Amino acid sequence: MxxxxxxxxxxxxxxxxxxxFKESVKGYIKELKRYEAxxxxxxxRKIAHDIKGIAGVFGFxxxxxxxxxxxxxxxxxxxVKTKETYSLLITYLEQDVLExxxxxx
Numbered sequence: 595m596x597x598x599x600x601x602x603x604x605x606x607x608x609x610x611x612x613x614x615f616k617e618s619v620k621g622y623i624k625e626l627k628r629y630e631a632x633x634x635x636x637x638x639r640k641i642a643h644d645i646k647g648i649a650g651v652f653g654f655x656x657x658x659x660x661x662x663x664x665x666x667x668x669x670x671x672x673x674v675k676t677k678e679t680y681s682l683l684i685t686y687l688e689q690d691v692l693e694x695x696x697x698x699x
Contacts, residue, residue, distance in 0.1 A: 612652045619645075619691050623684060630680060635668050642668075642683070654691055657683070 622641050629637045642661040649657030660683040667675040688694045 615648060615652050616692060618648075619687050623687055623692075626680070626684060635676070638680070639665055639668050645683075645687075649691075656686055657691060660686055 622645060626638055626641055629635075629641075642664045646658050646661035646665065649655070649661065660679060664676065664679045664683055667679055
């Protein structure tokens with residue numbers, strides 16, 4: 595019985611952390627959009643680095659991949675790939691992490 599309670603407690607704790615990550619993602623998206631409008635890629639890289647480091651922990655492996663790609667393309671100066679990957683990352687964060695559909699619900 596104690597083992598079951600511990601497992602439930604762990605699941606609740608992980609779900610709470612996952613929800614906190616989702617709240618952080620809202621802030622990341624807002625900052626990324628603001629920095630993208632001003633083409634502040636250095637600031638965007640810092641956020642992408644944070645996303646890369648934590649997304650996979652919560653099972654958002656595609657977020658880790660996209661953030662890593664963004665870091666690679668910004669470092670290489672490939673503006674086309676940087677903008678393309680930025681778009682993919684924002685879409686992924688909104689739709690797959692925050693589960694916002696195309697209508698914004």
